[in-house]
Amino acid sequence: MRKFWMALSGLVMVGYLLIHMYGNLKMFAGKTATGEYAYDAYAHHLRVMGEPLLPENGLLWIVRVVLLAAILVHIWSAFTLWSRAKKASGGSRRYAHSKAIQRSYASYTMRWGGVTILLFVIYHILHFTVPVIDTAPGAASIFPRVVESFQQPLVLISYLIAMIAVGLHIRHGFWSAFATLGANTSPKSRAIWNTVAIIIALAIVLGFVAGPIAIFFGGITL
Numbered sequence: 591m592r593k594f595w596m597a598l599s600g601l602v603m604v605g606y607l608l609i610h611m612y613g614n615l616k617m618f619a620g621k622t623a624t625g626e627y628a629y630d631a632y633a634h635h636l637r638v639m640g641e642p643l644l645p646e647n648g649l650l651w652i653v654r655v656v657l658l659a660a661i662l663v664h665i666w667s668a669f670t671l672w673s674r675a676k677k678a679s680g681g682s683r684r685y686a687h688s689k690a691i692q693r694s695y696a697s698y699t700m701r702w703g704g705v706t707i708l709l710f711v712i713y714h715i716l717h718f719t720v721p722v723i724d725t726a727p728g729a730a731s732i733f734p735r736v737v738e739s740f741q742q743p744l745v746l747i748s749y750l751i752a753m754i755a756v757g758l759h760i761r762h763g764f765w766s767a768f769a770t771l772g773a774n775t776s777p778k779s780r781a782i783w784n785t786v787a788i789i790i791a792l793a794i795v796l797g798f799v800a801g802p803i804a805i806f807f808g809g810i811t812l
């Protein structure tokens with residue numbers, strides 16, 4: 591059951607990331623007919639979507655609550671699954687043949703990759719949503735903030751490292767999720783889901799890094 595919750599919460603987050611990545615591609619869209627940055631118009635749209643049925647920021651807060659719940663469920667299932675696996679194996683030395691080493695390599699990268707991503711999300715929210723870590727002082731709105739930030743090598747590098755962690759985590763996690771949900775039934779279905787996992791992970795990573803890299807090399811300007 592815990593694996594089920596881990597898979598479900600992970601898939602919710604992958605869904606969010608696909609939408610967030612797609613939205614970020616608006617960096618390439620320049621300005622709207624009214625002269626506003628398309629990226630700013632999109633960010634504004636996210637805040638008023640669902641009105642008048644929902645109050646301003648209503649949908650945004652629903653998404654935030656669902657995401658926070660998914661993160662908490664994911665972390666809770668990870669912790670309880672590890673402690674259970676540790677107890678069951680009587681410590682990691684007992685089954686030290688190649689399969690176990692392979693498995694523990696995956697769980698090691700998943701664990702530390704997960705911690706890295708969690709730290710990134712905290713940094714990312716403090717960077718763009720709050721923004722306490724202000725890498726673009728005086729920016730009038732979110733698009734100038736993003737552009738001025740990614741013109742700086744350290745900001746770009748920190749995001750590139752985080753996106754590699756995100757890609758590796760999704761590549762393994764997405765496959766595991768479908769195995770948990772019953773897709774791991776034959777070599778053929780394993781191969782298919784493995785390919786799907788690689789495509790989704792690559793799409794997310796490439797979609798996210800495209801904008802910041804374009805900004806850094808001058809392909810996107812204010």
Ligand code: HEM
Binds near residue numbers: 654
């Ligand atoms: C290069 C990659 C990314 C860029 C350029 C980017 C950009 C942004 C920006 C500009 C915002 C603020 C939007 C606004 O206030 O209107 C934001 C919010 C956010 N991003 Fe990202 N993002 C990236 C990757 C990610 C990743 C990988 C994750 C998750 C693992 C993530 C999770 C979030 C979250 C949770 C928020 C807060 C949404 C909210 O509640 O307002 N982002 N992102």
